Amino acid sequence: ENEISRPKGYTVSWHHNPAVENHHFGQTHPMKPWRLTLTKSLVLSYGMHTAMDTYISRPASRDEIAEFHKDEYVEFLNVVTPQNIYEMYPELATGPQGYTSSIFGVGEDCPIFDGLYDFCSNYAGASIDAARKLVNHQSDIAINWSGGLHHAKKAEASGFCYVNDIVLAILQLLRYHPRVLYIDIDVHHGDGVEQAFWSTDRVMCVSFHKYDKEVFFPGTGPLDSTGPLHPDNPGKNYTINVPLNDGIDDEGYAYLFQNVIEPTIKVYRPTAIVLQCGADSLGHDRLGCFNLNIRGHGNCVSFVKSFHIPMLVVGGGGYTPRNVARAWAHETSILIGADKTLNPALPEHMPYREAFRREGLTLFPNLSGWRKENMNTRADIERIIRHVREQLSYIRG
Ligand code: ZLM
Ligand code: CA
Ligand code: ZN
Numbered sequence: 344e345n346e347i348s349r350p351k352g353y354t355v356s357w358h359h360n361p362a363v364e365n366h367h368f369g370q371t372h373p374m375k376p377w378r379l380t381l382t383k384s385l386v387l388s389y390g391m392h393t394a395m396d397t398y399i400s401r402p403a404s405r406d407e408i409a410e411f412h413k414d415e416y417v418e419f420l421n422v423v424t425p426q427n428i429y430e431m432y433p434e435l436a437t438g439p440q441g442y443t444s445s446i447f448g449v450g451e452d453c454p455i456f457d458g459l460y461d462f463c464s465n466y467a468g469a470s471i472d473a474a475r476k477l478v479n480h481q482s483d484i485a486i487n488w489s490g491g492l493h494h495a496k497k498a499e500a501s502g503f504c505y506v507n508d509i510v511l512a513i514l515q516l517l518r519y520h521p522r523v524l525y526i527d528i529d530v531h532h533g534d535g536v537e538q539a540f541w542s543t544d545r546v547m548c549v550s551f552h553k554y555d556k557e558v559f560f561p562g563t564g565p566l567d568s569t570g571p572l573h574p575d576n577p578g579k580n581y582t583i584n585v586p587l588n589d590g591i592d593d594e595g596y597a598y599l600f601q602n603v604i605e606p607t608i609k610v611y612r613p614t615a616i617v618l619q620c621g622a623d624s625l626g627h628d629r630l631g632c633f634n635l636n637i638r639g640h641g642n643c644v645s646f647v648k649s650f651h652i653p654m655l656v657v658g659g660g661g662y663t664p665r666n667v668a669r670a671w672a673h674e675t676s677i678l679i680g681a682d683k684t685l686n687p688a689l690p691e692h693m694p695y696r697e698a699f700r701r702e703g704l705t706l707f708p709n710l711s712g713w714r715k716e717n718m719n720t721r722a723d724i725e726r727i728i729r730h731v732r733e734q735l736s737y738i739r740g
Pocket of ligand 1 (some may be wrong): 373451630659726
């Protein structure tokens with residue numbers, strides 16, 4: 344395919360490690376690291392790697408992971424295997440379908456699989472490397488599609504996430520940057536990142552997500568959850584939650600995203616931005632319930648990029664692998680400024696081309712109007728925007 348030239352005036356770096364792609368959560372588990380292989384196939388076949396600095400990242404060290412996570416938990420992840428888990432924790436061996444109890448959050452969502460530590464240390468290493476490139480001014484936009492695992496807690500795996508690479512990357516950014524804005528467009532609430540930076544004004548967390556308490560995972564993130572309540576706590580008002588109903592479409596999402604993010608950037612003046620691009624907010628996702636198209640999802644990336652603030656871009660959820668790959672390939676093209684020149688028809692010669700045949704061999708299949716009706720009214724959206732503007736008025740000046 345055509346060679347794509349490097350963007351003018353700024354540098355994009357792409358951080359990945361093939362070691363992450365070949366791990367399996369289990370036959371029917373929705374999380375498929377193979378989606379990263381499909382993403383890479385599109386990025387390389389379109390020739391986008393020629394426009395970026397590409398790095399094969401190294402695994403994060405134990406000490407690096409322990410900058411956020413509890414030592415005992417890191418040690419547990421390091422030694423546990425599918426073979427020794429029941430010896431180590433006989434209390435887990437209950438019920439016919441295996442462990443049900445919660446030792447460090449292990450269970451059906453977060454199983455112990457072969458190579459788990461290798462998987463975690465590698466996706467975390469890529470996010471840490473990416474953050475360091477931003478801090479060193481060797482990159483202006485650093486990408487790690489294998490990262491974005493926003494649910495992991497200090498000593499607990501949660502929602503398919505074991506190590507919170509986003510928190511680790513933000514900790515790197517905070518060594519140099521006074522204010523980091525975190526934006527999360529995964530269909531799930533970014534609870535792990537929110538919790539880690541709940542009591543600081545040096546990180547502002549903004550998550551857009553489906554919210555239905557006790558029904559939709561993780562059940563947190565209502566509009567009025569905006570940080571600690573105590574007036575002396577510096578984190579007060581430095582969390583923004585955007586709870587949504589099923590079926591939001593490209594138009595409503597773009598309107599809401601722009602009217603939340605623009606005033607947030609104007610008021611908070613972040614010196615770095617971390618954007619989590621979970622692709623389970625697309626229509627046709629196996630776990631999601633929104634109706635975004637690839638272009639609608641990508642518009643969020645374009646909008647954030649337009650502020651010209653150093654940016655770390657990570658992946659996240661996404662459970663229909665071919666559409667995850669389409670979204671992240673398109674978003675790579677946006678970040679290198681090649682989205683207008685890319686041919687929407689998938690390259691003739693590329694690995695795994697057949698995997699994309701279902702919706703047609705294009706980057707932009709129609710993913711809207713599927714399964715879920717749009718349950719977000721104009722009034723709902725306006726109410727959220729008003730709430731966010733009022734919240735921001737408390738942190739101005
Ligand atoms: N059961 N297998 C998003 C994380 C979402 C909690 C309900 C487990 C599943 C799901 C696991 C093969 C991100 C919950 C679900 C069944 C308690 C969730 C294993 C199917 C399967 O077939 C499955 C045996 C599994 C898990 C569905 N889990 C769907 N939704 C959520 C977690 C992560 O996208 O935000 C970032 C990467 N968990 O709803 C239950 C309450 C466990
Ligand atoms: Ca989210
Ligand atoms: Zn998700």
